[in-house]
Amino acid sequence: MRTAVLLCALLSTAIVSPVLAQAAECTPFSGDAERVCTAAVDATRAFHPLLGGLVSGGNPVFGTGGPLGSPGRFAITPRVNAMEIVLPDLSYDGSSNTVPAGDKVFAPAPLIEAAVGLYGGLPSGLLAVDVLGSAQLLPTSVLDHFTVDNDARRIGDVALGLGYGLRVGILKETGPLPGVAVSVMRRDIPTITYGSIADGDEFQYSVDLHATNLRLTVGKQLGVIGLAGGIGWDKYTGNGLIRVPTALQPADFGFRLKTSRATAFLDAGLGLGVVTLNGEAGYQTGKDQDLTTDFEDFDTTKGKFYAGLGLRVGL
Numbered sequence: 520m521r522t523a524v525l526l527c528a529l530l531s532t533a534i535v536s537p538v539l540a541q542a543a544e545c546t547p548f549s550g551d552a553e554r555v556c557t558a559a560v561d562a563t564r565a566f567h568p569l570l571g572g573l574v575s576g577g578n579p580v581f582g583t584g585g586p587l588g589s590p591g592r593f594a595i596t597p598r599v600n601a602m603e604i605v606l607p608d609l610s611y612d613g614s615s616n617t618v619p620a621g622d623k624v625f626a627p628a629p630l631i632e633a634a635v636g637l638y639g640g641l642p643s644g645l646l647a648v649d650v651l652g653s654a655q656l657l658p659t660s661v662l663d664h665f666t667v668d669n670d671a672r673r674i675g676d677v678a679l680g681l682g683y684g685l686r687v688g689i690l691k692e693t694g695p696l697p698g699v700a701v702s703v704m705r706r707d708i709p710t711i712t713y714g715s716i717a718d719g720d721e722f723q724y725s726v727d728l729h730a731t732n733l734r735l736t737v738g739k740q741l742g743v744i745g746l747a748g749g750i751g752w753d754k755y756t757g758n759g760l761i762r763v764p765t766a767l768q769p770a771d772f773g774f775r776l777k778t779s780r781a782t783a784f785l786d787a788g789l790g791l792g793v794v795t796l797n798g799e800a801g802y803q804t805g806k807d808q809d810l811t812t813d814f815e816d817f818d819t820t821k822g823k824f825y826a827g828l829g830l831r832v833g834l
Contacts, residue, residue, distance in 0.1 A: 551613030559761040561812035571755035573628040577784025582797035584738020585698015586647035586688030587636035598829025609720035644691025655680030671709030680708030745788035799827035
Protein backbone atom coordinates (compact mmCIF):
# COMPACT_ATOMS: atom_id res chain seq x y z
CA MET A 520 0.00 0.00 0.00
CA ARG A 521 2.79 2.37 0.95
CA THR A 522 4.60 1.54 -2.29
CA ALA A 523 1.48 2.35 -4.31
CA VAL A 524 1.06 5.70 -2.55
CA LEU A 525 4.73 6.55 -3.17
CA LEU A 526 4.43 5.65 -6.87
CA CYS A 527 1.32 7.83 -7.20
CA ALA A 528 3.13 10.75 -5.57
CA LEU A 529 6.11 10.36 -7.89
CA LEU A 530 3.89 10.14 -10.94
CA SER A 531 1.97 13.25 -9.83
CA THR A 532 5.22 15.15 -9.41
CA ALA A 533 6.43 14.04 -12.83
CA ILE A 534 3.18 15.14 -14.45
CA VAL A 535 2.73 18.45 -12.60
CA SER A 536 6.31 19.74 -12.73
CA PRO A 537 6.47 20.26 -16.52
CA VAL A 538 3.10 21.98 -16.45
CA LEU A 539 4.24 24.39 -13.77
CA ALA A 540 7.39 25.16 -15.76
CA GLN A 541 5.38 25.98 -18.87
CA ALA A 542 3.09 28.93 -19.51
CA ALA A 543 -0.46 27.86 -20.28
CA GLU A 544 -0.24 29.54 -23.70
CA CYS A 545 2.71 27.32 -24.63
CA THR A 546 1.11 23.85 -24.26
CA PRO A 547 1.32 23.18 -28.05
CA PHE A 548 5.14 23.24 -27.82
CA SER A 549 7.85 21.12 -26.23
CA GLY A 550 11.61 21.27 -25.79
CA ASP A 551 13.42 24.39 -27.04
CA ALA A 552 10.29 25.81 -28.66
CA GLU A 553 8.45 25.57 -25.36
CA ARG A 554 11.20 27.49 -23.56
CA VAL A 555 11.15 30.23 -26.21
CA CYS A 556 7.37 30.53 -25.96
CA THR A 557 7.43 30.58 -22.14
CA ALA A 558 10.22 33.19 -22.17
CA ALA A 559 8.10 35.42 -24.43
CA VAL A 560 5.06 35.11 -22.14
CA ASP A 561 7.11 35.76 -18.99
CA ALA A 562 8.92 38.71 -20.61
CA THR A 563 5.54 40.23 -21.47
CA ARG A 564 4.29 39.86 -17.89
CA ALA A 565 7.55 41.25 -16.46
CA PHE A 566 7.67 44.24 -18.84
CA HIS A 567 4.03 45.30 -18.35
CA PRO A 568 4.36 46.79 -14.79
CA LEU A 569 7.63 48.50 -15.77
CA LEU A 570 5.82 50.17 -18.64
CA GLY A 571 3.10 51.13 -16.17
CA GLY A 572 5.64 52.69 -13.83
CA LEU A 573 7.21 54.70 -16.66
CA VAL A 574 3.85 56.04 -17.80
CA SER A 575 2.48 56.73 -14.30
CA GLY A 576 5.53 58.20 -12.58
CA GLY A 577 4.96 59.52 -9.08
CA ASN A 578 3.40 62.93 -8.49
CA PRO A 579 0.60 63.78 -10.96
CA VAL A 580 1.22 67.53 -10.45
CA PHE A 581 5.00 67.72 -10.43
CA GLY A 582 6.53 69.33 -7.35
CA THR A 583 3.27 70.05 -5.51
CA GLY A 584 1.46 68.37 -2.63
CA GLY A 585 -1.75 70.29 -2.04
CA PRO A 586 -4.57 71.53 -4.28
CA LEU A 587 -4.04 74.47 -6.62
CA GLY A 588 -6.37 76.45 -4.38
CA SER A 589 -8.96 78.21 -6.52
CA PRO A 590 -10.68 78.14 -9.94
CA GLY A 591 -8.56 79.59 -12.71
CA ARG A 592 -5.22 78.41 -11.36
CA PHE A 593 -3.38 75.97 -13.58
CA ALA A 594 -0.14 74.08 -14.05
CA ILE A 595 1.30 72.67 -17.29
CA THR A 596 4.36 70.43 -17.10
CA PRO A 597 6.40 68.88 -19.91
CA ARG A 598 8.32 66.09 -18.19
CA VAL A 599 10.29 62.93 -18.83
CA ASN A 600 10.13 59.81 -16.66
CA ALA A 601 12.92 57.26 -16.95
CA MET A 602 13.71 53.79 -15.64
CA GLU A 603 16.55 51.35 -16.32
CA ILE A 604 15.20 48.25 -18.08
CA VAL A 605 17.05 45.07 -19.06
CA LEU A 606 15.44 43.60 -22.18
CA PRO A 607 15.73 39.91 -23.14
CA ASP A 608 17.97 38.85 -26.02
CA LEU A 609 15.71 38.44 -29.06
CA SER A 610 18.02 35.73 -30.46
CA TYR A 611 17.26 33.37 -27.54
CA ASP A 612 16.51 29.96 -29.12
CA GLY A 613 15.57 27.94 -26.04
CA SER A 614 18.79 25.93 -25.97
CA SER A 615 19.57 27.09 -22.41
CA ASN A 616 17.50 27.56 -19.26
CA THR A 617 18.53 31.22 -18.90
CA VAL A 618 17.51 33.96 -21.32
CA PRO A 619 20.58 36.13 -22.02
CA ALA A 620 20.31 39.87 -21.45
CA GLY A 621 19.85 41.99 -24.55
CA ASP A 622 19.74 45.76 -24.45
CA LYS A 623 20.10 47.51 -21.10
CA VAL A 624 18.47 50.91 -21.56
CA PHE A 625 17.54 53.90 -19.42
CA ALA A 626 14.14 54.06 -21.07
CA PRO A 627 12.62 57.56 -21.41
CA ALA A 628 8.89 58.32 -21.26
CA PRO A 629 8.12 61.93 -22.28
CA LEU A 630 4.71 63.35 -21.46
CA ILE A 631 2.82 66.58 -20.91
CA GLU A 632 0.69 66.92 -17.78
CA ALA A 633 -1.85 69.58 -16.89
CA ALA A 634 -3.90 70.55 -13.83
CA VAL A 635 -6.66 73.15 -13.60
CA GLY A 636 -8.35 74.38 -10.42
CA LEU A 637 -12.08 73.63 -10.55
CA TYR A 638 -13.32 74.35 -7.01
CA GLY A 639 -11.62 76.09 -4.12
CA GLY A 640 -13.21 74.01 -1.37
CA LEU A 641 -13.34 75.09 2.26
CA PRO A 642 -10.97 77.79 3.61
CA SER A 643 -8.71 75.03 4.92
CA GLY A 644 -8.39 73.58 1.42
CA LEU A 645 -10.53 70.58 2.23
CA LEU A 646 -12.54 69.32 -0.77
CA ALA A 647 -10.82 71.64 -3.25
CA VAL A 648 -10.91 69.98 -6.66
CA ASP A 649 -8.39 70.06 -9.52
CA VAL A 650 -8.95 68.46 -12.92
CA LEU A 651 -5.93 66.49 -14.17
CA GLY A 652 -4.90 65.47 -17.67
CA SER A 653 -1.88 63.98 -19.41
CA ALA A 654 -0.64 63.18 -22.91
CA GLN A 655 1.95 60.42 -23.17
CA LEU A 656 4.31 60.93 -26.12
CA LEU A 657 5.57 57.76 -27.81
CA PRO A 658 8.18 58.58 -30.46
CA THR A 659 8.45 55.54 -32.73
CA SER A 660 12.19 55.77 -33.34
CA VAL A 661 13.70 56.41 -29.89
CA LEU A 662 14.47 52.77 -28.92
CA ASP A 663 15.70 49.98 -31.18
CA HIS A 664 13.43 46.94 -31.71
CA PHE A 665 10.31 48.80 -30.49
CA THR A 666 7.31 49.68 -32.65
CA VAL A 667 3.96 51.29 -31.87
CA ASP A 668 0.60 50.12 -33.24
CA ASN A 669 -0.12 51.69 -36.63
CA ASP A 670 -3.69 52.48 -35.53
CA ALA A 671 -2.57 54.48 -32.47
CA ARG A 672 -3.54 58.14 -32.01
CA ARG A 673 -0.75 60.24 -33.52
CA ILE A 674 0.61 63.70 -34.05
CA GLY A 675 2.97 63.24 -36.97
CA ASP A 676 5.41 60.45 -36.06
CA VAL A 677 4.53 60.64 -32.35
CA ALA A 678 1.90 58.23 -31.00
CA LEU A 679 -0.21 59.38 -28.04
CA GLY A 680 -1.45 57.87 -24.82
CA LEU A 681 -3.99 59.87 -22.81
CA GLY A 682 -4.84 60.25 -19.13
CA TYR A 683 -7.41 62.05 -17.00
CA GLY A 684 -8.31 62.35 -13.33
CA LEU A 685 -9.08 64.46 -10.27
CA ARG A 686 -7.14 65.73 -7.28
CA VAL A 687 -9.04 66.51 -4.08
CA GLY A 688 -7.57 68.73 -1.39
CA ILE A 689 -7.23 67.71 2.25
CA LEU A 690 -5.22 70.70 3.46
CA LYS A 691 -4.14 73.94 1.78
CA GLU A 692 -0.58 75.05 2.37
CA THR A 693 -0.66 77.92 4.91
CA GLY A 694 2.01 79.12 7.32
CA PRO A 695 3.98 76.15 8.64
CA LEU A 696 1.41 73.64 7.40
CA PRO A 697 2.07 71.68 4.19
CA GLY A 698 -0.42 71.12 1.41
CA VAL A 699 -2.01 67.67 1.32
CA ALA A 700 -4.16 66.08 -1.36
CA VAL A 701 -5.32 62.76 -2.79
CA SER A 702 -5.71 62.02 -6.49
CA VAL A 703 -6.89 59.38 -8.90
CA MET A 704 -5.91 59.10 -12.55
CA ARG A 705 -6.69 56.78 -15.41
CA ARG A 706 -4.06 56.46 -18.15
CA ASP A 707 -3.76 54.37 -21.29
CA ILE A 708 -1.25 53.84 -24.07
CA PRO A 709 -1.57 52.00 -27.39
CA THR A 710 0.03 48.66 -28.17
CA ILE A 711 3.84 48.57 -28.09
CA THR A 712 5.76 45.68 -29.67
CA TYR A 713 9.30 44.51 -28.85
CA GLY A 714 11.05 42.37 -31.44
CA SER A 715 10.02 41.24 -34.92
CA ILE A 716 9.69 37.69 -36.24
CA ALA A 717 9.70 39.14 -39.77
CA ASP A 718 13.18 40.57 -39.10
CA GLY A 719 14.54 37.23 -37.89
CA ASP A 720 14.02 37.48 -34.12
CA GLU A 721 13.16 34.26 -32.27
CA PHE A 722 10.14 35.85 -30.61
CA GLN A 723 8.25 39.13 -30.23
CA TYR A 724 5.76 40.39 -27.67
CA SER A 725 3.22 43.19 -27.59
CA VAL A 726 1.40 44.93 -24.74
CA ASP A 727 -1.08 47.73 -24.28
CA LEU A 728 -1.69 49.42 -20.95
CA HIS A 729 -4.53 50.77 -18.84
CA ALA A 730 -3.30 52.23 -15.54
CA THR A 731 -5.26 53.42 -12.53
CA ASN A 732 -3.13 55.59 -10.20
CA LEU A 733 -4.01 56.51 -6.61
CA ARG A 734 -1.79 59.07 -4.86
CA LEU A 735 -1.47 60.77 -1.48
CA THR A 736 0.82 63.80 -1.74
CA VAL A 737 2.30 66.28 0.74
CA GLY A 738 4.19 69.43 -0.27
CA LYS A 739 5.74 72.60 1.12
CA GLN A 740 7.24 75.70 -0.51
CA LEU A 741 10.35 77.06 1.26
CA GLY A 742 11.23 80.29 -0.53
CA VAL A 743 12.32 79.36 -4.05
CA ILE A 744 12.67 75.69 -3.06
CA GLY A 745 9.65 73.41 -3.33
CA LEU A 746 9.55 69.97 -1.68
CA ALA A 747 6.90 67.32 -2.15
CA GLY A 748 6.50 63.60 -1.72
CA GLY A 749 3.95 60.89 -1.49
CA ILE A 750 2.89 57.30 -1.72
CA GLY A 751 0.59 55.55 -4.14
CA TRP A 752 -0.89 52.40 -5.56
CA ASP A 753 -1.20 51.48 -9.23
CA LYS A 754 -3.32 48.89 -10.99
CA TYR A 755 -2.16 47.84 -14.46
CA THR A 756 -4.33 45.91 -16.91
CA GLY A 757 -4.09 45.23 -20.62
CA ASN A 758 -3.61 42.61 -23.29
CA GLY A 759 -0.48 40.69 -24.13
CA LEU A 760 0.28 39.11 -27.49
CA ILE A 761 3.30 36.95 -28.27
CA ARG A 762 4.45 35.64 -31.65
CA VAL A 763 6.85 32.73 -32.02
CA PRO A 764 8.04 30.99 -35.21
CA THR A 765 6.84 27.51 -36.16
CA ALA A 766 7.62 25.18 -39.05
CA LEU A 767 4.69 26.50 -41.09
CA GLN A 768 4.01 30.08 -40.01
CA PRO A 769 4.39 32.28 -36.92
CA ALA A 770 1.95 31.42 -34.12
CA ASP A 771 0.18 34.17 -32.14
CA PHE A 772 -1.05 33.81 -28.56
CA GLY A 773 -3.07 36.46 -26.74
CA PHE A 774 -3.75 36.71 -23.00
CA ARG A 775 -4.92 39.18 -20.37
CA LEU A 776 -2.52 41.12 -18.16
CA LYS A 777 -3.37 42.30 -14.66
CA THR A 778 -1.13 43.28 -11.77
CA SER A 779 -0.57 46.07 -9.23
CA ARG A 780 2.31 47.88 -7.58
CA ALA A 781 2.87 50.33 -4.72
CA THR A 782 5.10 53.37 -5.20
CA ALA A 783 6.79 56.12 -3.19
CA PHE A 784 8.40 59.31 -4.48
CA LEU A 785 10.14 62.57 -3.54
CA ASP A 786 10.14 65.81 -5.58
CA ALA A 787 12.37 68.86 -5.34
CA GLY A 788 11.90 72.06 -7.32
CA LEU A 789 13.56 75.40 -7.94
CA GLY A 790 11.07 78.22 -8.52
CA LEU A 791 11.76 80.98 -11.05
CA GLY A 792 8.59 83.04 -10.98
CA VAL A 793 5.82 81.20 -12.79
CA VAL A 794 8.31 78.54 -13.94
CA THR A 795 9.61 75.76 -11.66
CA LEU A 796 12.28 73.21 -12.53
CA ASN A 797 11.41 69.92 -10.80
CA GLY A 798 13.12 66.60 -10.30
CA GLU A 799 11.70 63.37 -8.94
CA ALA A 800 13.11 60.14 -7.51
CA GLY A 801 10.78 57.22 -6.91
CA TYR A 802 10.57 53.52 -6.23
CA GLN A 803 8.08 50.99 -7.57
CA THR A 804 7.75 47.89 -5.38
CA GLY A 805 8.25 44.43 -6.79
CA LYS A 806 5.94 41.42 -6.83
CA ASP A 807 6.38 37.71 -7.48
CA GLN A 808 4.19 36.87 -10.50
CA ASP A 809 5.22 33.18 -10.40
CA LEU A 810 7.21 33.49 -13.62
CA THR A 811 9.27 30.40 -14.44
CA THR A 812 11.84 31.92 -16.82
CA ASP A 813 15.27 32.97 -15.56
CA PHE A 814 16.33 36.28 -17.19
CA GLU A 815 19.99 37.26 -17.01
CA ASP A 816 20.59 40.48 -15.00
CA PHE A 817 16.86 40.91 -14.35
CA ASP A 818 15.16 39.75 -11.16
CA THR A 819 11.48 39.93 -12.03
CA THR A 820 10.44 39.91 -8.34
CA LYS A 821 12.37 43.02 -7.28
CA GLY A 822 11.27 46.66 -7.30
CA LYS A 823 12.62 49.35 -9.60
CA PHE A 824 13.83 52.91 -9.08
CA TYR A 825 12.65 55.59 -11.47
CA ALA A 826 13.39 59.28 -12.00
CA GLY A 827 11.69 62.27 -13.55
CA LEU A 828 12.60 65.76 -14.71
CA GLY A 829 10.22 68.49 -15.79
CA LEU A 830 9.47 72.20 -16.10
CA ARG A 831 6.19 73.27 -14.50
CA VAL A 832 4.56 76.46 -15.71
CA GLY A 833 1.60 77.76 -13.74
CA LEU A 834 -0.26 80.40 -11.81
